[in-house]
Amino acid sequence: MKTLADGQIIWEPSKEQIxxxxxxxxxxxxxxxxxxxxxxxxxxxxxxxxxxxNFWASIWDFCxxxxxxxxxxxxxxxxxxxxxxxxxxxxxxxxxxxxNDQEDKTAIFFRSExxxxxxxxxxxxxxxxxxVAHSLRKLGVKSGDRxxxxxxxxxxxVIAFLATASIGAIWSSCSPDFGARSVIDRFKxxxxxxxxxxDGYQYNGNVYDKTSVVSQLQKEIATIKxxxxxxxxxxxxxxxxxxxxxxxxxxxxxxxxxxxxxVPFDHPLWxxxxxxxxxxxxxxxxxxxxxxxxxxxxxxxxxxxxxxDTVFWFTTTGWMMWNLLMGGLLNGATIVxxxxxxxxxNMDTLWELAEDTGMTFFxxxxxxxxxxxxxxxxxxEKYDLSKLKALFSTGAPxxxxxxxxxxxxxxxxxxxxxxxxxxxxxxxxxxxxxTLPVRIGEIQGRALxxxxxxxxxxxxxxxxxxxxxxxxxxxxxxxxYFWNDKDGTRYYESYFDTYPGIWKHGDWIKIDxxxxxxxxxxxxxxxxxxxxxxxxxxxxxxxxxxxEVMESLVIDREVLExxxxxxxxxxxxxxxxxxxxxxxxxxxxxxxxxxPRFIPDQIYIVEQIPKxxxxxxxxxxxxxxxxxxxxxxxxxxxxxxxxESLQFFKDLAFELNEEKIF
Numbered sequence: 001m002k003t004l005a006d007g008q009i010i011w012e013p014s015k016e017q018i019x020x021x022x023x024x025x026x027x028x029x030x031x032x033x034x035x036x037x038x039x040x041x042x043x044x045x046x047x048x049x050x051x052x053x054n055f056w057a058s059i060w061d062f063c064x065x066x067x068x069x070x071x072x073x074x075x076x077x078x079x080x081x082x083x084x085x086x087x088x089x090x091x092x093x094x095x096x097x098x099x100n101d102q103e104d105k106t107a108i109f110f111r112s113e114x115x116x117x118x119x120x121x122x123x124x125x126x127x128x129x130x131x132v133a134h135s136l137r138k139l140g141v142k143s144g145d146r147x148x149x150x151x152x153x154x155x156x157x158v159i160a161f162l163a164t165a166s167i168g169a170i171w172s173s174c175s176p177d178f179g180a181r182s183v184i185d186r187f188k189x190x191x192x193x194x195x196x197x198x199d200g201y202q203y204n205g206n207v208y209d210k211t212s213v214v215s216q217l218q219k220e221i222a223t224i225k226x227x228x229x230x231x232x233x234x235x236x237x238x239x240x241x242x243x244x245x246x247x248x249x250x251x252x253x254x255x256x257x258x259x260x261x262x263v264p265f266d267h268p269l270w271x272x273x274x275x276x277x278x279x280x281x282x283x284x285x286x287x288x289x290x291x292x293x294x295x296x297x298x299x300x301x302x303x304x305x306x307x308x309d310t311v312f313w314f315t316t317t318g319w320m321m322w323n324l325l326m327g328g329l330l331n332g333a334t335i336v337x338x339x340x341x342x343x344x345x346n347m348d349t350l351w352e353l354a355e356d357t358g359m360t361f362f363x364x365x366x367x368x369x370x371x372x373x374x375x376x377x378x379x380x381e382k383y384d385l386s387k388l389k390a391l392f393s394t395g396a397p398x399x400x401x402x403x404x405x406x407x408x409x410x411x412x413x414x415x416x417x418x419x420x421x422x423x424x425x426x427x428x429x430x431x432x433x434x435t436l437p438v439r440i441g442e443i444q445g446r447a448l449x450x451x452x453x454x455x456x457x458x459x460x461x462x463x464x465x466x467x468x469x470x471x472x473x474x475x476x477x478x479x480x481y482f483w484n485d486k487d488g489t490r491y492y493e494s495y496f497d498t499y500p501g502i503w504k505h506g507d508w509i510k511i512d513x514x515x516x517x518x519x520x521x522x523x524x525x526x527x528x529x530x531x532x533x534x535x536x537x538x539x540x541x542x543x544x545x546x547x548e549v550m551e552s553l554v555i556d557r558e559v560l561e562x563x564x565x566x567x568x569x570x571x572x573x574x575x576x577x578x579x580x581x582x583x584x585x586x587x588x589x590x591x592x593x594x595x596p597r598f599i600p601d602q603i604y605i606v607e608q609i610p611k612x613x614x615x616x617x618x619x620x621x622x623x624x625x626x627x628x629x630x631x632x633x634x635x636x637x638x639x640x641x642x643x644e645s646l647q648f649f650k651d652l653a654f655e656l657n658e659e660k661i662f
Contacts, residue, residue, distance in 0.1 A: 007441065013434065022305070030058060041515070045448060053075050073087055078473070078474055080478070085266070090262040091263070092260040093288045100329075107335070108334070109310070110154060113341070128252060130256045135253075136167060144170065146190045146192040146194075147172075148174075149317065150176060150213070150214065151198050151230065153315060153338065157317055166259070170270060176200075176210050177595050183213065184217060190483050194226045194227075196228045196248075200232065201233065218242070265288065271283045272323070274423045285479055286426055286479060291426060295330055299331055304434045312354070312357070314368065319423075354385055354388060363393075390416075391406060391414055393417070427447070443519065462511075470499060525620050532595075534594065539568075540554070543586055551570070552569065553568070553609045553610075555568075556623070565601050565602075569606045570605055587600070604652070626652065
């Protein structure tokens, strides 16, 4: 493996493997039903982005979307933002997810740090979804109401989501590792009527009581009418002082008939959150139809998923990969849920889970694979991974050494599918193609129906060079809008103010002449920790509330081949010093109110935070300086209000001894 260089082929699917992919079946279906012939993936991709309407109509038909009413027109308006997809259609995401008639087959396999094994059959899943939906209706929940969950990755969360979607209510969730302030900042904006929560959770062997956070949510979010508590941790560990609690078991008391509210294509399904550098977290609204079609396309054509598969993603309910994992149900596959640390009691935990479940698709983050490599883990020597067909990697760029480790230590005949996408569309922009070879350090191709380009600063497309990742044509799963963004200003400014009419995502990408891609990391200031992204404003609100701190700046140095390094810079009030006590206080505030994921690796004291003439923190230019860009190309002192603040960061960049990456 060590003799292979980046860009060289490390694995190729056999002809038999290619013939068995759902993608090949789709290509054959296009030829038979539509008279279309494609000789390679690149031809298919070009057709999918230049004939958007025909492509997405074919996904509807090929995947046999279950709908009460079919559409009048595929794409009534193709502008961005503002595209109107499949107008006239009426459907329901949950109905499509639960339309598989498999009765006693396992729909959900669950394991956590303190629960060894739990299985939910399709029959049980449908019965519980029906009961919970019935109970939510009895509580007064109706189509369009918001139901929020402060819950981990457990079967009850899946059941609650499907029940919520089935009645046309709108789902939103946060992981219990999020602190109270982060959760309130998200949920309060969308005015939920029902809160589902757990009493506590276990991570890395430690048990955390979350009842105080649940109580705070009840007090600070006035619209919550009902709180449902799921007893996840042994009750003897906690004193539950919560008012007006409905036990989860009460929602399951009454049997009911499974039914589905038929909603328009663009009826909100869920609200995800993607934070920026200013203001509150952005509540991104995505629709039943757009997510349904995107999940059908992603799971079937790009992941080649069928009802025979057992699918896993290591994720929390606060990451879009949990939402994408729900797409496995659309194919009748068994989905595997795991709640806990991937390294407890050791780094073998998830590989053991793969063996025990007969996992066929193993989804994880690039940092997990990198850590396994650094620790010398050799799964193939300890576990039976004979059923494992594919290993999916996302959340951060995977290095060439990571590719080599997979084929040398996990399995020689395995499809390694590296991908990159965004919470903003709950989908991948670039990713795996099951009919193509895997090349070291490269993502196989651009996703079907996604017109990805690399743009220079003048908005010109680049090939074989690094540029801004942009999407030049609409996708069905793009946000319908941001909640409470009545005139669409915040939505427009988030994606379209750099290249009008073109979606700028905030990643660096290189696309070569054969269609392969490399993601280099964030081009903006959003923080990315193992795929979970957080806006700097979330951290500033917490840190700058500390008495000793005047101002702060946080920079994520995550980029391909280097991993993630989170640096914080603070300006202190006169008379204070950055001693161990204050450092611990800063970290504890972030741990408790944001998330342990976003505790900085280093904290520095500075005299000033670099700012523009209008007082905005210069996050992106300083990030580029610390990544090793040429200083004069990324910073213009004449546009600054305090250019004297730059010297500290120039000196630090030199001390870090970074090689130039671009």
